[in-house]
Amino acid sequence: MNNPTAKASIEKLETYKPNFGKSKISNLIRLSANEGALGTSLNAIKALNSFTHNLNRYPPQVSDDLINAIANRYSLDYKKIILGNGSDELISIITQAFLEPTDEAIYTEFGFLQFPQAISVSGAKGVVARDVNFTANVDNILSKINTKTKLIFLANANNPTGTFISKEEVIRLHKSIPSNILLVYDAAYSEFIINNDYIDGSSLVDKHDNVIMLRTFSKLHGLASLRLGWGYCSEYILSNLMKVRGPFSVNTAAMLAGIAALEDIQFQENSVAHNLEWMPWFEKELKLLKLDFQTSVTNFLLIKFPDEIFNNAQSAVKFLAERGILVRGMDAYGLPNYLRVSIGNEEENITFIKQLKSFLDN
Template sequence: MDFPSPKPNIEKLHTYKPNFGKSKINNLIRLSANESALGASLDAIKALKIISNDLNRYPPQVSDELLSAISKRYSLNKKKIILGNGSDELISILAQTFLDYNDEAIHTEFGFLQFPQAISIAGAIGVVANDVNHTASVDNILSKISKKTKIIFLANPNNPTGTFISKNEVIRLLESIPKNILLVYDAAYSEFVVNNDYIDGSELAEKYENVIMLRTFSKLHGLASLRLGWGYASENIIENLMKVRGPFSVNAAAILAGVAALEDLEFQKKSVQHNLKWMSWLETELKSLNLDFQSSITNFLLIKFPSEHNFSAESAESFLASKGILVRGMKVYGLSNYLRVSIGTEEDNIKFINELKTFFKK
């Protein structure tokens, strides 16, 4: 071969392709990426205006101000927090840090796609634990454990299904696995959850040495464009991850906006209330259209479409795109009869349902 070739695992992979739309329509309604319906906190936006003085300076390697703000907001020990360029970066770093060639990492059947991607890039073997009713199954995960297993990746709640497993099930999983297996507990959507039966993972990371909880500023806090995520785990895990993470991976704008967003409790509350109100409205509307969907505790819904071509998920996705509404096709997840739709603003949600009604009347 007379050109540089990547590792075989990389050659087989596909580049992640979000649906941000190709349409020329202005003011696209974007319900395809589980973003915040209400934008970002005005305090966070204001915080960004003061950054222009220091653009020539590297950001702090670890912002003590942001660690303190996270620790205050969620009552956590700041020594156990790692900041990252989005939680996506932390997922990759976890795989690179803990997976060697031919190690195994378990992920769930309809789990977040960055998990198998990060496992392959690290050169390790991804092992799929089948879901039951589009929900992670602790028994199926346990049945896949072998001597080679190093990590279990679990998004709870999960994207793209919106489903979750209960606190007791998560504890049962942790109590059943060998202590040398790391549970990566991705709680990206935890701030939307109001269900008492749910655990966000921070107390697990206090109690167990083999858990890391991942969180993001991209969802509830509406700061997806700034790329800011964090993890919570034992100091030993954090120390090792910091050897792999780029020295300045979190930029100064993200730090400023992140601190301001954490302090804006009013915006957070308003976003959760908005999500609950419109999720329930959307469910009622979908039922009236006789559409099946997965009950979701997040800011998005996985909707099942009929298999007849005219009314299929693919036709609906194209029809909606032609009306300026972007939703997410689920073929890459092996769920080609489904579309994933994020909760938008009041206006976006109403337009989405009205166009969906038109689609089914065709």
């Protein structure tokens, strides 16, 4: 008797493994997932603490309160906002709603790994556009477009490289693609970025119907565990995504905490200031350690280890984990000699650099 078989496109796929790292040490320093360095807004924690009744009730399918809070905070059109169970869910439902198995979807060489994963799950063909200097390259993306291209994923700024392309380049990209191609512009780290030549993509969405901007509460707002993300897109795109999204995929706790986190402007400003204070410190310390890294506008850094020493980055990940510090090895991105570290709090950052130095001295 034959057993049921999964779709061919699923059978050949590997499960996506976030790989936050492992350590036997109980008091861990976790710098492996680009989470917020300052924890969570007390406002959000208070909202969660008072959420003790109606646990037996389903959440609303759509939280108008949270959507209005997002629209107010970022001066956006509430009719174009869709909520998701993390932006990961939105990435996934975009591919399900828009990609036919005969379609192609472009993603960038060192782009966020969920993009090729979601494309493969949909059954469509993923097409890689080479980066230049660990940065997405508009010409390389454009060169991959053909009549089968349906969608382009661009994380700006990108994880794990920490690099971004300028407003001018984003606009050039958008202008050069046919209007039937959907540009998925993932701005997960936008709140950290203060550069004048950066855009988060919302202005493109306001003017054009073939762009969706993705955002998350997992990074700046420190709510990764509640799984809350949102998208900004035309009402046509939104209504089609809602047909695929689970009706109750965003839970009530996430809705309450999300609203409270958005109101806590001080926490958001402190988090951005913390990042801006520690990023140059990391850069200085890494230079002292003679390690190469990508200049990053995000809350993490991609560090390169000297090639000469065999398996250097992987040994560093292990060495650090044994001392209770989790960082992310980059093998899955095809960069075995690199590691990615998130900016943590003061004590975590100092401990990380101290232990990294001790690894390199060994």
